[in-house]
Amino acid sequence: MIEFRGVTKTYNAGQPAVEDLDLEIGEGEIVALVGTSGCGKTTTLKMVNRMVEPDRGEVRVQGKSVMEMDPISLRRSIGYVIQEIGLFPHWRVAANIEAVPKLLGWEAGRRMERRDALLRMVGLEPSAYASKYPDELSGGQRQRVGFARALAADPSILLMDEPFGALDPITRRRLRAELGSLCRQLKKTVLFVTHDPVEALLLGDRIAVMDAGRLCQVGTPRQIRGQPASELVRELMTIEAPA
């Protein structure tokens, strides 16, 4: 579904942000990407929809090299939830969710139907929320809308960059459980970044651990917890006892 083959990306001639990455994400699989800040997680994610282009190696989506696809239609076919959610503040919730369907030229009736279905799916009542502006929503509600927007055109692939960051622990837990099971139910192929080992262990079919641009271990939660390949992996996946 998504394949990285010897992918390297270096920004302005410094240390490579991502180096010689090999990773495969199967259809319907959920892979969590973890690692210390600056290790190249966002860069990895962005190379899937060509927001960033690799210097070496190849990224393939559904068997096709992304460099051979039109970046605009590639992006419209992949759901993306960025680190800061990025809802357009001058657009109502409805317009935000309908963004990609509109770009794809869906007619208004179909867009509205889809939008209402999505709002219900993420637990927001359409009549109450569709016409609100993002600044009238709580952080958790914004996150739900961002998620709905990513799903709007029913992409088979979902990229999420710390989708549950910046939420209080309770909202985070609830949203994580809800949206996680939604992804599974909808059989999406998901690559998501997280700093939270619990999140990675709970949601990921597999976990990919990165350090300084390199992949240090990929495996199921059981493997990663049971046989961490290095001290760093063990440390990253350590669950702190609640204080």
Add this chain to the structure above:
Amino acid sequence: MILSTVLRLTLQHLLLVALSTTASVLVGIPAGILLTRNERFARPALAFANILQTIPSLALFGLLIPLPFLGGLGTRTAIVALILYALLPIVRNTYTGIRSIDRALSETATALGMTDLQRLRSVELPLALPVIFAGIRIATVIGVGTATIAAAIGAGGLGELIFRGLAMVDNRLILAGALPAAALALLLDAALHRVESALTQRRHRQEVQ
């Protein structure tokens, strides 16, 4: 007699400002947008516009006169000078208005699959609109003031009354030029504010500013 003269000169003044500001908007906004797409040129271009702005207006009018095509005595030269003055606030505000949009938003627009033009039209310009409009309003108000000097090179406008008043040491003549000019500046500023409000569909406009 004096009233009809004041009226005629006010209209002339308005025309000078309207023509030059419109031209500056038509040139300045695309130029500002292009600078956001070519960061390398942004700094030198803005520096150049800044320098233009620092040339005393009387001197700039004078410097333009001997130039072929652009120069000469009269309205055309005045309009060229007024365009040059109006350019900086418009280019700068367009550039900074777009640049200061949260990077996450422009990035999201791209990630959703917007083309560069779609992103510009539906995300960057609407969000930068208040800043761009502030630039246009500054340019207009400055333009009304600077246009009074256009009379010095025979372009007419309310400056005629002011210069005549100065020469004749007649305060009433000076005021007959200065007061309508001040009123014109306030009026144009208010009108542009209205246009801006109409363009901004968002209800809590004050919040955004």
